[in-house]
Amino acid sequence: MNVPIDIKGYKGKYWKYVLPPNWEDYVNKSLEEVCAFQWVSSNKAAIEGLKLIEENRKLTTSYEELSENTYETIKRICNFIDIPFSKEIRKISQNPPVVNFVTKPQKDKWKKNIDQIEKVYPMIEKMMKELGYELELEKV
Numbered sequence: 001m002n003v004p005i006d007i008k009g010y011k012g013k014y015w016k017y018v019l020p021p022n023w024e025d026y027v028n029k030s031l032e033e034v035c036a037f038q039w040v041s042s043n044k045a046a047i048e049g050l051k052l053i054e055e056n057r058k059l060t061t062s063y064e065e066l067s068e069n070t071y072e073t074i075k076r077i078c079n080f081i082d083i084p085f086s087k088e089i090r091k092i093s094q095n096p097p098v099v100n101f102v103t104k105p106q107k108d109k110w111k112k113n114i115d116q117i118e119k120v121y122p123m124i125e126k127m128m129k130e131l132g133y134e135l136e137l138e139k140v
Contacts, residue, residue, distance in 0.1 A: 007031055018042055032113075036120035040127045047130070064107045070096050 003024055005015055009031030015023065020041030026034045050058060059080040066073045074093040078085040110117065117124075121135060128135065 003027055007034055010034070020045070030119075032116035032120045033123065036123040040124055043127050043131065068107055070094075 003015065005013070005027040007027065007029060015027070018038050018041065020038065023037070026037050029037075059077060061073055061077070071090070071093040074089060075085050078089060117135065125135075
């Protein structure tokens, strides 16, 4: 499907990442609106999908937990899915690679975009609360 886009703040020619239902409604929006839409849509799909899985088959973690305590979080995941916490996994857990990011994950990395996040807060507020987050309005 070739849909022309004009996302303000994005110089690309193509839609990237997830294609949630109604994504076409965002081809002429701002980058922060597109990101907010994708974030809410992805989390909503994950939450709905998790409802179909038995509780004893689920393990919950957070971005913050994974980025702040990678080693212990990965060890807990390995134990949960019953695979060895091997030497290779331990090594990667101690020094995770940068994947798809310019910098390594950090708990408060999002704060550098606080102005854009405040603009789309009405779009993300409900999902943030459902996930246990609150917007800190202090500037970085």
